[in-house]
Amino acid sequence: MNRNPFRNLDVGIILMIIIFMGISTLLIYSSTHQNPSYNNFYIKNLINYFIGFIFLFTLFFISNSFLKKYSYWLYIGGISSLILVSIFGDEVNGAKSWFNIPIINFSFQPAELMKIFLIMALAKQIETSLANSVNLTTTNVFYILCIFFPPTILVILQPDLGNAVVYMVILLVVLWVGNLKYKVFSFILSIIIIFVTLFPFVFNKYNDEIKTTLSDYHLSHWYSRINTFINPNDASDDAKYQVKMSTIAIGSGALFGDGFLKGDTTQTGRVPYTYSDSIFAVLGEEFGFVGSSLLLLLYLYLIYRIILIGQECSKDIYNAVIIVGICGMFLFQIFENIGMLIGLMPLTGITLPFVSYGGSSLIINMICIGLILQINKTVREN
Structure with missing residues (x-):
């Protein structure tokens, strides 16, 4: 039966x-x-x-072993799609991050697909790293960052700030579950906390310079969104309208x-x-x-x-x-x-x-x- x-x-x-x-x-x-x-x-x-x-x-x-076997290949496919969309993609709201498929009237954003490919590749790398070690070493973290930075940089260049931040959250949660030494993880987390704390002061002090620089790289909407958050009373009506x-x-x-x-x-x-x-x-x-x-x-x-x-x-x-990567991604996106x-x-x-x-x-x-x-x-x- x-x-x-x-x-x-x-x-x-x-x-x-x-x-x-x-x-x-x-x-x-x-x-x-x-x-x-x-x-x-x-x-x-x-x-x-x-x-x-x-x-x-x-x-x-699909078998779990099949997905594990092809994790890196899926990651490479995701990177390729991010490169292709930067060349042949359609620009929407100032970001060149969409493929339009006119036959079925469907638009697709490779940066979304890259989220799961990034998680799978990081999972595979962490599993390999922990095969002969209880904790992630400095060398292991270097390899993990080599997986993290290519898609993150490509997404930032589109520019797509939202998905870039999601990638960063994914990195943090997988490092946490990947047995990164407590002192190292605490050091990384401390740097992030210090950066987040000091960023509003630095942003306000060099406001004009940041605005000019981002405008030169066609990232004016980044400035508008950040300025609306840090200085809600000073932001333009359009910026704080939503x-x-x-x-x-x-x-x-x-x-x-x-x-x-x-x-x-x-x-x-x-x-x-x-x-x-x-x-x-x-x-x-x-x-x-x-x-x-x-x-x-x-x-x-x-x-x-x-x-x-x-x-x-x-x-x-x-x-x-x-x-943990998927759970962290969902929680951050909801919040x-x-x-x-x-x-x-x-x-x-x-x-x-x-x-x-x-x-x-x-x-x-x-x-x-x-x-x-x-x-x-x-x-x-x-």
């Missing part, structure tokens, strides 16, 4: 993704139904979810919200990018504090389930690093997206996982879930 091929599938995580799909579709419909140019985005979102589920289940059935209107929308939702399709601020087009970057503002205004809290609880439960899987494979370095809408974080254009409209980001997130489910299956089978 054939055994059920789905016997080791974590149904709980699948149900979570289906719930996210429903929430995402409702919010995207709410934010676009009055605009003829975007009123089919909720349908496209469902199609993207369908494609994402295909990738998810495909990865679920944060201001998003905060108003979220605050006006009060406890239970204004109701579905009844958000005064988001329904009248006063909040930009409500279907993507600012979709949490739609949730806050229409469903209030209760609706926003329920979404955050769903995220926490998803992260909790992922952590449980990570604990089960803690002795398998490769899989453990992948789990950054919501934080930037209420002024706690700078604007970066990072989407809200599984909720914001965006084919590339959604499909990559689904691939990440597929990897997690595949690792969980491997652990249960062994």
Whole structure:
């Protein structure tokens, strides 16, 4: 008798993704139904979810050893795509980071795909490094940085600040799980804390010089977003408009919200990018504090389930690093997206996982879930 091929599938995580799909579709419909140019985005979102589920289940059935074997090759493919998009890609919002596929009317962002390839390559390198050592050595860290810097530099040159920051977060969390010596990790973390603390003072002291330099390299939007975050009162009206209107929308939702399709601020087009970057503002205004809290609880439960899987494979370095890398990536993107809408974080254009409209980001997130489910299956089978 054939055994059920789905016997080791974590149904709980699948149900979570289906719930996210429903929430995402409702919010995207709410934010676009009055605009003829975007009123089919909720349908496209469902199609993207369908494609994402295909990738998810495909990865679920691929062997763990196969993925491990080709981690470096996938990484090289990701680097190649970043190079190609810098030459042949389409420019959107000042960043040359998209491939447009006109036949199927689909735009793809290689920097999104590079997230998972980077995690896999780092996991493979850390596993190799720890084969003969309890802790990562200086030489090991050098090899890890050799993997980290090429995609990060290529993404910065596009320029895409948001994904570059995500890569940095991925590096930090995988170094932590990779048994980097406590003193070394503490030293790196201290440097980051000192940099973050001093950066606002340095930025304000050399404000004009930084503005001129970034403008020379066509990075004016970087300056605008950083200046809006550090000096919200001095920023231009255009620069702080998204944060201001998003905060108003979220605050006006009060406890239970204004109701579905009844958000005064988001329904009248006063909040930009409500279907993507600012979709949490739609949730806050229409469903209030209760609706926003329920979404955050769903995220926490998803992260909790992922952590449980990570604990089960803690002795398998490769899989453990992948789990922690994906978990760290999700947590940062959630915090950054919501934080930037209420002024706690700078604007970066990072989407809200599984909720914001965006084919590339959604499909990559689904691939990440597929990897997690595949690792969980491997652990249960062994």
